[in-house]
Amino acid sequence: MQNKKTIIGTVGKVSFPNKSEIEYDENKIVFKGGILGQEVEIKRVRRSKGKLLNVVQKSKWETEANCVHSEVCGGCTYQNFNYDDEVVYKKNLITNLFEGEGLKLENFEFLGSPNYKHYRNKMEYTFSDEYRDGPLSLGLHMRNKFYEVVNTDECNIVHSDFNVIRAFTRDYFDGTLPPYQKMRHTGTLRHLLIRRSSIGEILINIVTASSEYDFSDYFEELKNLNLEGNIVGLLHTTNDSLSDAIVPEKVDIYFGRDYIYEELLGLKFKVSVFSFFQTNTESAKVLYSMGENMLGDLKGKVLLDLYSGTGTITQILGRNAKRAIGVEIVEEAVESARENVKLNNLENIEFICGDVFQVVKDLDVKPDVIVLDPPRDGINPRAIENIINFNPEEFLYISCNPVTFVRDVQEFLKRGYRIEEIKGLDQFPRTNHVETVVSLSHKNADSHINVNVEFGDEEGQIPIDEIARKAEEYRPSERVTYKIIQEYIENKYNFKVHTAYIAEVKRDLGLPMYDAPNTVEELKQERKHPTPEKVEAIKDALRHFVVIQ
Numbered sequence: 001m002q003n004k005k006t007i008i009g010t011v012g013k014v015s016f017p018n019k020s021e022i023e024y025d026e027n028k029i030v031f032k033g034g035i036l037g038q039e040v041e042i043k044r045v046r047r048s049k050g051k052l053l054n055v056v057q058k059s060k061w062e063t064e065a066n067c068v069h070s071e072v073c074g075g076c077t078y079q080n081f082n083y084d085d086e087v088v089y090k091k092n093l094i095t096n097l098f099e100g101e102g103l104k105l106e107n108f109e110f111l112g113s114p115n116y117k118h119y120r121n122k123m124e125y126t127f128s129d130e131y132r133d134g135p136l137s138l139g140l141h142m143r144n145k146f147y148e149v150v151n152t153d154e155c156n157i158v159h160s161d162f163n164v165i166r167a168f169t170r171d172y173f174d175g176t177l178p179p180y181q182k183m184r185h186t187g188t189l190r191h192l193l194i195r196r197s198s199i200g201e202i203l204i205n206i207v208t209a210s211s212e213y214d215f216s217d218y219f220e221e222l223k224n225l226n227l228e229g230n231i232v233g234l235l236h237t238t239n240d241s242l243s244d245a246i247v248p249e250k251v252d253i254y255f256g257r258d259y260i261y262e263e264l265l266g267l268k269f270k271v272s273v274f275s276f277f278q279t280n281t282e283s284a285k286v287l288y289s290m291g292e293n294m295l296g297d298l299k300g301k302v303l304l305d306l307y308s309g310t311g312t313i314t315q316i317l318g319r320n321a322k323r324a325i326g327v328e329i330v331e332e333a334v335e336s337a338r339e340n341v342k343l344n345n346l347e348n349i350e351f352i353c354g355d356v357f358q359v360v361k362d363l364d365v366k367p368d369v370i371v372l373d374p375p376r377d378g379i380n381p382r383a384i385e386n387i388i389n390f391n392p393e394e395f396l397y398i399s400c401n402p403v404t405f406v407r408d409v410q411e412f413l414k415r416g417y418r419i420e421e422i423k424g425l426d427q428f429p430r431t432n433h434v435e436t437v438v439s440l441s442h443k444n445a446d447s448h449i450n451v452n453v454e455f456g457d458e459e460g461q462i463p464i465d466e467i468a469r470k471a472e473e474y475r476p477s478e479r480v481t482y483k484i485i486q487e488y489i490e491n492k493y494n495f496k497v498h499t500a501y502i503a504e505v506k507r508d509l510g511l512p513m514y515d516a517p518n519t520v521e522e523l524k525q526e527r528k529h530p531t532p533e534k535v536e537a538i539k540d541a542l543r544h545f546v547v548i549q
């Protein structure tokens with residue numbers, strides 16, 4: 001029997017990444033979690049908002065039971081799916097998201113991961129209580145719970161070495177040291193961070209609040225564990241901040257080094273403890289190869305890799321380019337990237353440490369290709385204008401968040417870039433995360449004509465000197481952007497003109513539409529036309545900048 005505040009209904013709609021909808025009393029109630037077709041019990045917290053309490057009946061998508069923790073663990077979402085079904089389900093989620101934003105996808109390919117088990121090369125476990133004030137637990141947060149952590153003894157998305165180290169650590173400290181309680185700011189044990197590379201190098205970092213406790217015995221016992229890989233570094237990080245993020249205030253190396261080596265597509269990478277590195281190494285190989293194929297031959301070209309991490313993309317794609325420059329904010333990652341370049345004997349690659357937003361303001365290069373691989377928040381909206389102003393032939397945008405991806409891609413389309421290819425890849429099987437990749441270009445001509453000419457000084461032939469003179473005459477002047485035209489008009493006429501109006505005048509004059517607002521924007525708005533006064537102002541600006549005579 002349903003009590004007044006709880007509702008039972010069937011999930012009729014899901015949207016990316018993990019939002020579900022049920023209908024109740026002709027209202028739509030949205031909540032986090034849930035799978036299409038599940039019958040769920042939710043608590044209504046507002047008129048159109050709920051909280052998932054229970055799954056009453058599984059969905060038809062949930063045909064398997066692959067993980068003993070799946071009912072409680074907040075780490076995965078799709079453990080009960082057959083993996084092929086998960087790929088289809090995720091593809092549908094992405095397609096719906098794109099189409100909802102007006103991005104019609106043709107031939108959208110979404111690839112499954114080469115490995116959907118034991119794939120993660122890094123885990124950040126949290127110490128807490130299994131139930132409030134219960135025994136020590138070490139693992140991932142329970143689904144929909146703020147404090148409680150599930151002991152992920154049999155987690156199947158990591159290598160068994162992770163499970164051995166995690167279990168040993170929990171047992172070692174149980175009854176010895178208390179977990180850190182972030183609300184009360186008491187206790188000691190905060191996180192356990194483990195990295196394991198595909199060549200078997202293991203780095204273990206225990207993160208605690210300041211403590212007099214001597215961790216050396218714990219570290220010595222870790223060395224004796226029966227693992228398939230080799231421990232190459234044992235670290236102790238002290239963090240007294242209130243934030244739950246692993247903020248390194250002090251890092252002590254107890255044994256070995258504070259980095260591991262990873263190998264990828266013929267290159268070697270030093271990965272330091274806090275640097276970003278793709279968490280699924282096998283699928284990262286597919287991702288980078290996918291990007292390489294989408295961009296084509298980079299020989300003789302200048303590549304700018306924004307948000308470059310330890311420089312994986314800068315090197316994998318940049319090794320074939322004339323010059324490659326990576327930009328990354330984490331100093332430690334840049335140091336590793338510079339060492340990686342030496343390790344791989346690549347001389348055409350350099351790195352700038354800084355915030356992309358600041359760096360692109362002053363960077364004096366003319367890249368032919370820009371790769372962007374930002375964190376989940378996407379490209380800083382205040383940086384995107386300057387990034388597009390580099391006006392490269394091609395952009396390759398790699399994203400781990402389709403929501404910010406769609407938002408950002410629209411900016412490129414508004415500025416005249418068009419989608420060449422768009423693909424997706426399941427980098428994170430069993431979880432609700434995916435990777436999407438798009439190549440955007442404006443380098444293709446709108447049409448081609450073939451002309452046969454003969455060069456020389458005879459009659460009917462074109463003299464070589466004349467060609468050089470003409471080439472000089474036709475050298476394109478600095479690109480006149482919509483923004484430049486808008487600024488000119490505002491200064492001279494004291495009114496603003498919409499980019500769609502400039503596009504319309506250009507279209508009427510038969511001019512190329514490289515940086516025209518995209519169809520998505522046009523479709524969203526009711527179609528209006530510029531007044532004759534605005535048409536004249538736009539034509540004046542186009543004459544002023546010698547776009548027309």
Ligand SMILES: C[S@@+](CC[C@H](N)C(=O)[O-])C[C@H]1O[C@@H](n2cnc3c(N)ncnc32)[C@H](O)[C@@H]1O
Binds near residue numbers: 277330354356357373
């Ligand atoms: C998704 S990772 C991509 C790393 C790299 N491309 C790779 O595949 O390994 C995003 C990177 O952006 C960096 N980052 C985040 N914000 C940044 C900013 N404002 N400026 C420069 N780098 C930033 C992060 O430190 C992280 O290394």
